[in-house]
Amino acid sequence: MLALTGAWYWGPTGYLLRLRDERGLELVPVTGQARGVPLRAEADGSWTATDGSWNGESLRVVRGPDGSVGHLDLGTVVLTREPYPATGPTPGGVDPDGWRGL
Numbered sequence: 798m799l800a801l802t803g804a805w806y807w808g809p810t811g812y813l814l815r816l817r818d819e820r821g822l823e824l825v826p827v828t829g830q831a832r833g834v835p836l837r838a839e840a841d842g843s844w845t846a847t848d849g850s851w852n853g854e855s856l857r858v859v860r861g862p863d864g865s866v867g868h869l870d871l872g873t874v875v876l877t878r879e880p881y882p883a884t885g886p887t888p889g890g891v892d893p894d895g896w897r898g899l
Contacts, residue, residue: 798822805877806877807875812824812826817835821838824836832848833849834848834850843858856870
């Protein structure tokens with residue numbers, strides 16, 4: 798779990814992932830201008846957000862072919878160790894048909 802802590806990015810926005818008691822985690826904006834999101838440990842190795850805008854969403858670790866942590870997936874939000882490059886691909890991809898409503 799310690800290897801998961803530290804800086805993570807959603808696009809250019811920085812977050813810190815911190816350890817909590819009982820194998821829990823907390824995702825906190827680097828700016829400190831919003832509350833952190835507490836994450837409860839689940840038996841399957843994932844975590845569930847228990848407050849805030851991600852309440853009820855699952856956080857899971859996505860590993861690369863070599864077993865290393867590739868990124869974190871929080872309710873389809875891809876968190877990476879570096880900010881997304883402005884001219885590069887968006888992690889997780891983008892629907893080729895673009896954004897659309899229901």
